[in-house]
Every structure is written in structure tokens, then in C-alpha cells.
Amino acid sequence: MEANKDQVSRLARSTSRFAEAMRQGTSRAYDPVRVGVLQCAVESGPLRAGEIAECLDALPSSITRHVQALTDSGLVATSPDPADRRAVLVEATEAGRAELNQFLEIGDQVFGEVIADWTAEDVETLTRLLDRMIEAWAAAGAHQQQRANRKRPGRFGWSRI
Incomplete structure (x- = not known):
């Protein structure tokens, strides 16, 4: 059975509310873009900006x-890109790696406290479904948004780049 329009709408609103709740709670504690930069440098560095x-x-x-x-905080280091001396490469320092690990551990603790009364089965089910939704979004979400924007010219144009 496929989801009906109301079910899809409720899921879209729920995921938006969850994303906004996460953004509001975390943006008071840290800069999410800065953490993202550090995480990219740790996981995939060295990278150009x-x-x-x-x-x-x-x-x-x-x-x-x-x-x-x-x-300036000593969490990443930059060096000239040997392929293009005008560009710099960004790489996490050991202090940056340690900072990210500590940040992720604290995040896991907070999340654990939020869902402390959930069963292990509930956690596994939600994780599996979220992973599935993320994969589906990666495969089709951006394309579907672009298609929808073309159908509604002039509306929400402020979000176009």
C-alpha cells in the first residue's frame, strides 16, 4: 500500500519540525556550519574550501x-595546494580530530537522554527508516524540488541560487 497524500504531508511536516527543533537547540550551543567544516576536514581532508x-x-x-x-582555534591547518598555489588545502589537526570526537560523543549522550524511554526495537526501526528516507532523498529529492520549482515560476524565487 502506498502512502496517501495526507500521510505524505504529515511525514513532511514532522521531518521539518524535527529538523527545525534540532537546528534551534543546537544553534544555541554551537555553530553547525563550523562543525560541518571540521567534520569534512576530518573525514575527507585535506580539501579546498x-x-x-x-x-x-x-x-x-x-x-x-x-x-x-x-x-585560529588550532582545529584545522591550511597549506598551499600543490596543484594550484592560489588555493589552500584545509586539514584537521590532532586537536581538531579530538574536538570533533568529543563533540560527537556529547551529541550521542544528549540524543540518548532524549530517547531514554524508547525500546531498542523503536530505535532500530526509526534508524532503519531514516536511513531509507535519506537514501531516497539523495536519489530523488533535489531533482523533485527542482521540478516542482519549475512548475511554480516566481514563487519562492528567493530560495533559488
Whole structure:
């Protein structure tokens, strides 16, 4: 049985509310873009700032600002790109790796406290379904949004780049 329009709408609203609740709670405690820059540098570095911007779907100018702040904090280091001396490569330092690990551990603790009264089965089910939704979104979400935007010219144009 496929989901009906009302079920799809409720799921869309619930995921939006959850994303907004996460954003509001976390943005008071840390800068999510800065954490994303550090995470990209740890997981995929060394990277150019433009590659980090692509990874985070962010503007390159904002990434440059965050890289500078992370450099000033000793969490990343920059070096000239041997392939293009005009560009720099961003790489996490040992302090940056340790900071990210501590950040992720605290996040796991907080999340654990939020769902402390859930059963292991509930956690496994939601994780499986979220992973499935993320994969489906990665496969079709951006394309479907672009298609929908073309059908409604002039509306929500502020979100187009």
C-alpha cells in the first residue's frame, strides 16, 4: 500500500519540525556550519574550501570565514595546494580530530537522554527508516524540488541560487 497524500504531508511536516527543533537547540550551543567544516576536514581532508562548500551545500565565502576561525582555534591547518598555489588545502589537526570526537560523543549522550524511554526495537526501526528516507532523498529529492520549482515560476524565487 502506498502512502496517501495526507500521510505524505504529515511525514513532511514532522521531518521539518524535527529538523527545525534540532537546528534551534543546537544553534544555541554551537555553530553547525563550523562543525560541518571540521567534520569534512576530518573525514575527507585535506580539501579546498570550495570542496568543503560543495560538501555542505554552502557559499564558499562563508566557508572561508569558518576555516579562518577553525585555524585560529588550532582545529584545522591550511597549506598551499600543490596543484594550484592560489588555493589552500584545509586539514584537521590532532586537536581538531579530538574536538570533533568529543563533540560527537556529547551529541550521542544528549540524543540518548532524549530517547531514554524508547525500546531498542523503536530505535532500530526509526534508524532503519531514516536511513531509507535519506537514501531516497539523495536519489530523488533535489531533482523533485527542482521540478516542482519549475512548475511554480516566481514563487519562492528567493530560495533559488
